[in-house]
Amino acid sequence: MVYLTYILRINIKRYNNMSFTIIELLYNLLPLVLCIAVTMLMVSTLRLRKQTHEQYRQINQLNGEMNALLSCSRGISEKLHTHQNQFQNITERQDKLEVAEPGNSGYKQAIALFNRGATEDEMLSTCDLSRGEINLITHLQKAKAKNRSQTH
Numbered sequence: 001m002v003y004l005t006y007i008l009r010i011n012i013k014r015y016n017n018m019s020f021t022i023i024e025l026l027y028n029l030l031p032l033v034l035c036i037a038v039t040m041l042m043v044s045t046l047r048l049r050k051q052t053h054e055q056y057r058q059i060n061q062l063n064g065e066m067n068a069l070l071s072c073s074r075g076i077s078e079k080l081h082t083h084q085n086q087f088q089n090i091t092e093r094q095d096k097l098e099v100a101e102p103g104n105s106g107y108k109q110a111i112a113l114f115n116r117g118a119t120e121d122e123m124l125s126t127c128d129l130s131r132g133e134i135n136l137i138t139h140l141q142k143a144k145a146k147n148r149s150q151t152h
Contacts, residue, residue, distance in 0.1 A: 084147065091144050110137045 106127040113123045114137060123134050 084150065087143075087147055091140075091147065094140070107133075107137065110134060111141060114138060114141050 106129045110123045110127045110129055110133075113126060118126075120131075120134050120138055123129070123137075124131060127134070129137075
């Protein structure tokens with residue numbers, strides 16, 4: 001900036017001595033002004049390129065993180081599906097075992113009462129089962145109903 005001022009003073013003195021007009025002075029300084037403008041534009045362009053490069057790097061990093069999360073969620077979804085199938089198979093096997101075993105009419109009766117909405121005390125007084133057995137039947141039937149509602 002000091003250099004520019006110095007050049008302007010020299011040129012003004014020189015032009016005053018030669019009786020130039022202000023327009024001629026500005027015309028002679030135009031290349032210098034244009035060089036300064038081009039330099040400023042180049043600096044701005046370099047800064048914008050650097051910012052753009054950094055933003056592309058951040059976008060690529062975020063894409064990598066998103067892909068990792070997506071693959072993780074797929075794995076969790078597959079495991080959940082596998083566990084649901086295993087649970088359904090276990091409950092089907094349990095149902096088959098209950099039907100196949102003789103002398104388990106108390107269990108069948110308790111399940112039927114549960115499905116009709118009976119309380120544990122009603123099942124306990126009606127069926128020839130202990131409170132622990134009634135609690136187990138109630139818990140298993142609730143889990144079975146919850147699993148059916150999730151798969152449908």
